[in-house]
Amino acid sequence: MNIGEAAKISGVNAKLIRHYESIGVIPKASRSESGYRSYSESDVNILSFVKRARNLGFAMKEIKKLVSLWKNRSRASADVKSLAVKHIEEMEQKIAELQGMVKTLKHLSKNCRGDNRPDCPILNNLELRS
Numbered sequence: 001m002n003i004g005e006a007a008k009i010s011g012v013n014a015k016l017i018r019h020y021e022s023i024g025v026i027p028k029a030s031r032s033e034s035g036y037r038s039y040s041e042s043d044v045n046i047l048s049f050v051k052r053a054r055n056l057g058f059a060m061k062e063i064k065k066l067v068s069l070w071k072n073r074s075r076a077s078a079d080v081k082s083l084a085v086k087h088i089e090e091m092e093q094k095i096a097e098l099q100g101m102v103k104t105l106k107h108l109s110k111n112c113r114g115d116n117r118p119d120c121p122i123l124n125n126l127e128l129r130s
Helices: 003-010 014-022 041-055 060-071 077-110 121-126
Strands: none
Touching (some): 003 014, 014 041
């Protein structure tokens, strides 16, 4: 199938398909006699896999590893779990950081009068400190 069909079936746009191919996430597409990319059902399955992994927030480096593990039928599930657990820990850290930012902004907003006066604790907090 051509790149448009592969994009439609996998839900990954053609530009991203070319990008994934260029960075080695998916194998290089075979070419027709006229030079157009041609994708197999297996290629589309990989694209769908990559899309689902991206939707779970995995980075491309991690996705490359996951694709490799997925293709390797003699893989150890411990290797896959290790990647997932590390990703969970990273996401939990980001969530904690975001919650901290929300808490700070709520506190600053609560203490800002929001009137016509120029004094603003939000801006004061953002101001560079020596």
